[in-house]
Amino acid sequence: MTEPLIAVTDLTRRYAVGEATVDALRGATLTIDRGEFVAITGASGSGKSTLMNILGCLDRPTSGGYRLSGVEIAALDGDTRAEIRNRRIGFVFQNFNLLSRTTAIENVELPLFYGPTPLAEQRTRAADALARVGLTHRARHVPSQLSGGEQQRVALARALVNEPELLLADEPTGNLDSRTSADIVAMLRDLNRTSGLTIVLVTHDPEIAAAADRVISFRDGSIVADSAAPARARGSAP
Amino acid sequence: MTQPAVRELGNAAQAAKLVRMTARVAARAIWRNRMRSGLTMLGMIIGVAAVIAMVSVGQGADRFVQEQMESFGTNIVMVIPGAVTSGGARSGSGGASTLTVSDTEAIRRGVSDVVAVTHSRRQISQVIYGNMNWSTVIQGVTPEFELVRNWPVASGSFFTDRQEKTAAKVAVLGQTVVRNLYAPGQDPVDTTIRIKNVPFTVVGVLAAKGQSSWGQDQDDCVMVPFSTAERRVMGAAILGSVEMIFASARTTAAIPAAVEEITSAVRQQHHITHGEEDDFTVRTLEDMAGASAAASKVMGNLLLVIASISLLVGGIGIMNILLVSVTERTREIGLRMAIGAKARHILLQFLSEAAVLSLTGGLIGVALGILVTWLIGRLAEWPTALSPASIAIAFLVSGSVGVFFGFYPARKAAHLDPIEALRWE
Structure with a gap:
């Protein structure tokens, strides 16, 4: 069997909050294969965001292992993790995090600054990514001229522009109304089906989670339910 | 994918x-x-x-x-009379004329770092040409003055050694004097002016020099041979007394050496023994500009x-x-x-x-x-x-x-x- 895209073993993350310590993750173990569409749910403070930060190479675990495509991330330095974030991971945030007073196409172009794409190709690649989310006609607009749903689609195009292996979406519909939420989820669904993009989506909304193929539930820093667990247990038991 | x-x-x-x-x-x-x-x-x-x-x-x-320093002369070193105490009467720099023509000769003979040397005496006097008159500085100098002060003539020529030796009644005019005595465009060369009722033939006109660094109009002067000046203009009681000696050092770098050599030459000439104070002062433009x-x-x-x-x-x-x-x-x-x-x-x-x-x-x-x-x-x-x-x-x-x-x-x-x-x- 090929190496899973994500292999997390016995992951813990402890924060110091003043004198006290908080255990945000208490030994999470899971694997995600290429092409999966996984939703991670749980109440706030359940550890799902901490897991996302570690999966996104923004944070490092206190203990445990995280292998992305077979590479142990915990051992890498800051620059290498920055490169992995740039080339292999796309981020979508709850609050979009677009640069204000900067056009949609320039926002989409942003990750290409830090990568090896020649300057002359940046614009066409950004335009292609905008086309994938259906916003070619809004390329010259700045975020304040776009609706919430459009802004999130620009953010999605930015996440896709470097052709990542993994898309991490942290409450991508948290700031959207239910109709636009459905549009965004449908778009993610479609990206997963047609391009085989691996998507990990964090949400506290069961309806959004239902769109995914697999739902992992967190509580108090531990996995309490994994809808694919029985199948996985059968498939990968030693 | x-x-x-x-x-x-x-x-x-x-x-x-x-x-x-x-x-x-x-x-x-x-x-x-x-x-x-x-x-x-x-x-x-x-x-x-x-x-x-x-x-x-x-x-x-x-x-x-x-530029001011360069216009004053090339690598110039000046000797002025110093403080003297004669018979209990004390006097500051320049108060008494302790310098003589023989000091100039001593410098010319004995100082290898000096290429030219001249001396001067000055007196303010009225100069008359036709019905015009002008009060100016009459300066008695030797022909080397032109070289030492780096001050060429604009027309005519400077007076010669021979004219100096024979105390010829010739004069070279500064531009300001020309402007005040002559009509615009008139050439003063070969005209006759009167200084203290003595007729002088104008042989040359000096180039304009402008103001000195201390604000004096350098062109307001008449140059006459030193010997003529002391006999005809100043009516000096003792001949050979000079007010100032100007020497031109070989190069800018040679100025300090020239200062030292001039000092020892003049000391020797004045019979100043070791430990006695100089009765003269040697100055350079650097001292003045300092x-x-x-x-x-x-x-x-x-x-x-x-x-x-x-x-x-x-x-x-x-x-x-x-x-x-x-x-x-x-x-x-x-x-x-x-x-x-x-x-x-x-x-x-x-x-x-x-x-x-x-x-x-x-x-x-x-x-x-x-x-x-x-x-x-x-x-x-x-x-x-x-x-x-x-x-x-x-x-x-x-x-x-x-x-x-x-x-x-x-x-x-x-x-x-x-x-x-x-x-x-």
């Missing part, structure tokens, strides 16, 4: 791309906050402009003094301090505004890190913003400095000399100040935790 064929850049090309993008983002960030950026640059602008104007005025003054040079040095240092403080304040202003910028753009920094910016990219981003701010300020400062220099030259009529080196240095210093003071905010930005930064409200 279909991966389009992506062309990748080499390291050098990627670095070039980063520099270009970084400069573009920096310029844009500054342009978006034009008002704020402009005010921030003000310190830099004033500092750089002050440095350039200061150096220009200072160099202009130096050059002016230099006082004004010291004053201008103090002024220059003062201005340099002011300019440095201005640049320092400008630098702190840049640091301040960058700290504000880092705080304002915390989320943006977090986002850039999340999508792949390395710490050094963020560092470079803010450093280049500091550099663009300070270099733009420096550039405007250079322009303002040139303008101020021009205005000073034009309105105050001070001599100024723009120095390209000072412009280049001021510009480079402004850039360095910006990068130096930008480093702390840039480092702060580069060390932000991306997770914290992304959560920043």
Whole structure:
């Protein structure tokens, strides 16, 4: 069997909050294969965001292992993790995090600054990514001229522009109304089906989670339910 | 998943791309906050402009003094009578004529570092030509005067050794005298003027020399042979007494040696024994220029301090505004890190913003400095000399100040935790 895209073993993350310590993750173990569409749910403070930060190479675990495509991330330095974030991971945030007073196409172009794409190709690649989310006609607009749903689609195009292996979406519909939420989820669904993009989506909304193929539930820093667990247990038991 | 064929850049090309993008983002960030950026640059602008104007005025003054000194004569060394105590009556420099023609001869004979030497006596007298008259300085000098003072004639010729020896009644006029006695355009050569009722034939007119560094009109004079002067004009009781000896050293570098040799030659001539005080003083133009040079040095240092403080304040202003910028753009920094910016990219981003701010300020400062220099030259009529080196240095210093003071905010930005930064409200 090929190496899973994500292999997390016995992951813990402890924060110091003043004198006290908080255990945000208490030994999470899971694997995600290429092409999966996984939703991670749980109440706030359940550890799902901490897991996302570690999966996104923004944070490092206190203990445990995280292998992305077979590479142990915990051992890498800051620059290498920055490169992995740039080339292999796309981020979508709850609050979009677009640069204000900067056009949609320039926002989409942003990750290409830090990568090896020649300057002359940046614009066409950004335009292609905008086309994938259906916003070619809004390329010259700045975020304040776009609706919430459009802004999130620009953010999605930015996440896709470097052709990542993994898309991490942290409450991508948290700031959207239910109709636009459905549009965004449908778009993610479609990206997963047609391009085989691996998507990990964090949400506290069961309806959004239902769109995914697999739902992992967190509580108090531990996995309490994994809808694919029985199948996985059968498939990968030693 | 279909991966389009992506062309990748080499390291050098990627670095070039980063520099270009970084400069573009920096310029844009500054342009978006034009008002704020402009005010921030003000310190830099004033500092750089002050440095350039200061150096220009200072160099202009130096050059002016230099030109004055050169116009006074080439590598000139002067001997003037010194303080004497004769029979209990004490007198200061120049009070008594202790110098004689034989001192000049002693210098001419005994000092190898001197190429020409002359002496002079002066007296103010009325000069009459036709129905015009003018009070001026009659100066008795030897023909070598022309060479020592580096003062050629504009028309006619200087008097000759022979005319000096025979005490010929010939005169060479300064331009101011010509202007006051003759009609415009008239050539004074071969006309006859009267000094103390003695007719003198004008043989030459001196070139214009202008004001001396102490504000005296050097062209207001009439030169006559020394021997003629003491006999016909001054009516000297004792012949051979001179007021001042001028010597020309071989080279500028030879001036100190010439001073020493002249001193010992004159001491010997005056029979001054070891330990006795000189009854004369040997001076160079450096001695005379020394006082004004010291004053201008103090002024220059003062201005340099002011300019440095201005640049320092400008630098702190840049640091301040960058700290504000880092705080304002915390989320943006977090986002850039999340999508792949390395710490050094963020560092470079803010450093280049500091550099663009300070270099733009420096550039405007250079322009303002040139303008101020021009205005000073034009309105105050001070001599100024723009120095390209000072412009280049001021510009480079402004850039360095910006990068130096930008480093702390840039480092702060580069060390932000991306997770914290992304959560920043």
